[in-house]
Amino acid sequence: MRRPPVISLTTSPNRRISPVKRPDMVNGMQCRSRSARTGRPRSAAADAAILAATRTALVELGWSKLTLGYVATLAGVAKTTLYRRWAGKNELVVDAVAELFDELELPDRGSLAADIEGVVLQFAAILDRPEAKTALMAVVAESTRDEPLRERIRTSIVDRQKRLVLEGRARAQARGELPPESDPADADRTAALIFDVVAGAVVHRTLVSAEPADEEWVRSFTRILLVGLTGAAADAAQ
């Protein structure tokens, strides 16, 4: 069962939001003189191995049966090391799943419709992975009673998706497909609405209806959304 231990020649950890639990950090600021970090540094390879092991364990066991002890064994790391870096299962899984969303991009496909279809298909492909399926909803469920966890999800997963909406709209406005916004507050509200509609629809299709968000579905969805957006914008402009 025990996998080959991680090669331990390492340096420099803390890629994303530092995995919590650094006694010398307060509010994200280092207390001691900048980078006066003495002592043995944390193994960055261990970080990577733990997050990868977490995803493997999610596929094998699912969320509820996943134990930190098993993840540690899988990563070739002591259980105590895991607890030194993450506060618990929730935080660990959020970081492990967040990496899946690193690949989300918004290539310019020339039209708003094509841009939407492209990003929705990317999002659907990520959600199609078993580790994302079982983990995403679970941590969201936990976050309803855990404000810091919700914040962690927001910054490391949700906001990155939301940025794509803003970028796509800016492009469409530059192309003349959408009218420029007059009221900035109203623009924010609309962007948030569109984000909830897009992300919510894909998630619901994939996880609740348990059917694939394939090209045909994405085309239908995009058409309705696009007609709704341009039509509603035209209404408002009158």
Place this chain on the structure above:
Amino acid sequence: MRRPPVISLTTSPNRRISPVKRPDMVNGMQCRSRSARTGRPRSAAADAAILAATRTALVELGWSKLTLGYVATLAGVAKTTLYRRWAGKNELVVDAVAELFDELELPDRGSLAADIEGVVLQFAAILDRPEAKTALMAVVAESTRDEPLRERIRTSIVDRQKRLVLEGRARAQARGELPPESDPADADRTAALIFDVVAGAVVHRTLVSAEPADEEWVRSFTRILLVGLTGAAADAAQ
């Protein structure tokens, strides 16, 4: 801690889908001669007390910290009784939450827009309850690795919501707000799509974005959806 024990003068259990685990039942059909159920009947009051206690425990503890032992104590019932009726935490919570959706209805408000707004607001009100928030996403997450559980969710929660979509469309077609469907297969696909968009958007808004689906939001959402539907339908009709 121990609540007053359930009044035990009872009869006739099995309101919804019989809570599982009846050794004399196979595939939902009784094996012995019809209704030859001899012996002491299960307490229906205990069923109700258990489901209510489950919701209370969800509010107090959330999904992950909820234990069947605590639910049993809260309901004034032995833990073994609980295990005799439900296979586990997942099934119990699905039944407990499903009752929340009993109140979903679709009163005729005279127009498609008003009908959509009404049902979305109802759905949002249910999702606003803490027990629904923490439980719904959790069981959906579990269902990604548990086909029977997914089926249970589908029949006792999802399908009931979906029926409202079909009913709303039929009304709108009767009013002439939407064109009648020609291809029945295409009609099914469109209904499923709309359902995913509506339910997904509300869930995402409430749980992921963690902001209320209030009247203003619902109005904006309905406008986009309605324009998208009627516009796209008009496009297709050409």
Place this chain on the structure above:
DNA sequence: CAGTTACGCTACGACTCGTAGCGAAAGCTC
């Protein structure tokens, strides 16, 4: 070199899980 921090390992009490076994209670049929 001394000082500091991270790591692997072992062990621990506390808790939950799901089940088994028992006697008593609550229905039904004859």
Place this chain on the structure above:
DNA sequence: GAGCTTTCGCTACGAGTCGTAGCGTAACTG
């Protein structure tokens, strides 16, 4: 009523997980 059947409450149990403490060692800094 007697007799049968099933449920109920209760206790007890082994198995497994949790999160932490303590220790000796490894890695890096000045």
